[in-house]
Amino acid sequence: MSGAHLTRYQQLAEEIADGIRAGVLRPGERLPSVRQTCEQRGVSPSTVFQAYGQLESQGLVEARARSGFYVRATRRPTRSVPKAARPSAEATPVAISELVYELLGSTRDAEVVPLGSAFPAPHLFPFDALARSGARAMRRLPASRITGALTAGDEGLRQALRRRYALHGVPLAADELVITNGAMEALNLCLQAVTKPGDVVVVESPTFYAALQALERLHLKAVEVATDPREGVDIGALANLLERQPVAACWFMPSFQNPLGALMPPERKQALVALLARHRVPLIEDDVYGELHAAARRPPPAKAFDREGGVLHCASFSKCLAPGYRVGWTAAGRYAGAVERLKMSSSLATAIPPQLALVDYLAQGGYDRHLRRLREALAGQQQRALRLVERHFPAGTRVTRPLGGYFLWLELPPAVDALALHHRARARNISTAPGVLFSADRRFTHHLRLNVGHPDDARFDAALRLLGELAHGA
Template sequence: MTGLRLTRYQQLAEDMAEAIRGGLLRPGERLPSVRATCAQRGVSPSTVFQAYGHLESIGLIEARARSGFFVRATRRPVRAGPEVAPPRREATPVAISELVFDLLGSTRDADVVPLGSAFPAPHLFPFDELARSGARAMRRLKASQITGALTAGDEGLRQALRKRYTLQGVPLADNELIITNGAMEALNLCLQAVTRPGDVVVVESPTFYAALQALERLHLKAVEVATDPKEGVDIEALGELLARQKVAACWFMPTFQNPLGALMPTARRQALVALLAQHRVPLIEDDVYGELHAGTRRPPPAKAFDSEGGVLHCSSFSKCLAPGYRVGWAAAGRYAPQVERLKMMTSLATAIPPQLAVADYLALGGYDRHLRRLREALATQQRHALRLVERHFPAGTRVTRPEGGYFIWLELPPEVDALALHHRARACSISTAPGVLFSADHRFTHHLRLNVGHPGDVRFDGAIRTLGRLAVDLQAGR
């Protein structure tokens, strides 16, 4: 992947992070001193302090008074890394929507602590600046822009997006980019473009419940492939599946997967794209959390390794800039003409005012500055949430430690029914997302996804404490 040149401290931090993730530096191990690192790398003490400070901010290391810096060790009683349970091998008809509607309806209630919500806190986003951008752009609006934006979207916004793709090492083909009403429309259009009713679609296990709803709506069957909280999709199991069964498409989220927060390593992404190209199976890549990385560089999407147009890359500004504006897009590869036709036949176009507002905001040059603040706030809040979970949840609880996004995934002790915990929490004005939402056959009965993207919410700490107490009660049979 090509992109912006890293500064010295960013490169040092990236190298140290890779050493930690690769096991060269183990939990609890002391990092080289600042003086030793300066001598070894030929950098200044300020560069080392900046690098170590960044690693501490994303939770990979910790500073100990008068002792130096250490690789962060997992604390007890919470154990890191939920286990990966093999899913069913058979394709399954999907019927998930009623459960989703019932369980997540509470997230619309402002009095409920939104641990089950899909969005981070509203105060993290620059709504005032976006409003000014919208007003300025609408004053400049020409009548020709309204019809010219049908159906692919506003050309100014598309140019801005193509530029970002190029800087991230992902040049797009001409006319590949289609602006949509949020990422969900992009994903649904792409799914419809590559499938027919009755087809089999491979999804992750666990997977985003909206993917299951989309399959249900289009009368498709789901077959799940195990997904590891650190490695992402099990490529070996996927290869075996593709060899024995006809598959129409895969819908995967390689970057900060919902609900696990898994970040598929770059080499495995490349292998995934190559495997699917070999079998001529399109990949619908859901990448709405890619900009929320806690590292120094945005992880390359699977789209970066696509040379045959088989990856339909979908994203939006809903999670990183403008919730509610419903500005998303699809870079649909060789399927772009089909996606654009489906867009024309359904919603026809995406509303012009939010497109122009976002385009104007991007042109001002403050987007990356906003993203840096947002990433830091979410990373800090995640560390805080993990400490609370470690302190208040039952012994034996396992929890993921994602390197971006704002979800954590809990595997509770087997005695704790997450659905029962959800109902008890709801009575305390706390929403959760129990694990049964994230599988076609309602597995993950003692798992829970929590949204920790709410820094500054004074109710958050109390809600986590209450949720932990309720889980302890359920474990004890109370």
């Protein structure tokens, strides 16, 4: 890959790797600290963490506890990335909800180490600042505003979101945004707007279990498309699928996909949007992790390449700022009117107080500062988790190395039953998300999704070590 196409962390990693290969950096030598590298190179801490993490995954450097990163004397084998799934192109009725409810109910127990949870650690979020913003906003709220913007959402929040989209090069139409009760309501409303019972919807393989639950509830059929653990949906496989059968919609997560963490490169996102536009197939884009990138700049969403209003882009503050506030939205393109009507006939409105708290918080100017701290914490914790997987899980385990988010996807040796491992871990107060949750046909029997978004949790290291030991004994 040429230097012109490398991200900043990749460029930094390549420069250090060249120095190691040339003997400028010798075996056993300590690399500059993250702070020193930031000052010398003019880059962010997350860029340095990702560069050092890439070098570690290549076997060129090693991390030593409370000491830093060192050039390895010899290259040791490291975990490979999981193989891309190659699902059949057959439409499958979905029946996953009971399994999801059974397996993930334990994440509500505070005594359980939440490796199966969908949320990062609560202490990473500015709840005190949000509470102050909420109090300020409610003190100055005119009574008429409570019912002034029910279905579409508060206009102040919609303006703030449009400004943020514009800063990222994604201009939105004035009437395109609908505020929702979290991203899940946005995704469900968008799915309802473009399908009818019996329709076929294309999802990634593996895919987020909540997408399968939504399809099940609406009596839709799922077709899974081949998905690369690094770069997302296989565009060629999708093109073949679209030629063979009628498809009502695609539900994809192009940035830091759950559970893989895959990030589609911009050119792949552009090709995806163009392909779906030719077939007149709408794309429901789940972008709840888009702000949790580890590189210097936010990756463009697929919505950035939408010229015909066919991308229904959905996101929320739940994973990046305000879990529990349940404020999400959709920029639904040409389907915005249909989505708003569906919201009016279902939940009617999103609560005004949390919307106004977020408007006030965004106006204070601390959001990007919070995001930088959050990204740095998540990037550092991911590297810590990868080291623990490397040391404690069975030989033959493969693991993803995402460029953002807070999930790792593990492909365990075929002899390991991930569902049985989940039950054994749960008996030891550790939750996981076994791979059978992430496919309509429950194909990922020796896979796990692990939530590693819990820095400063003293239980985390011991839980991963124990989980690795249990996997050895499977």
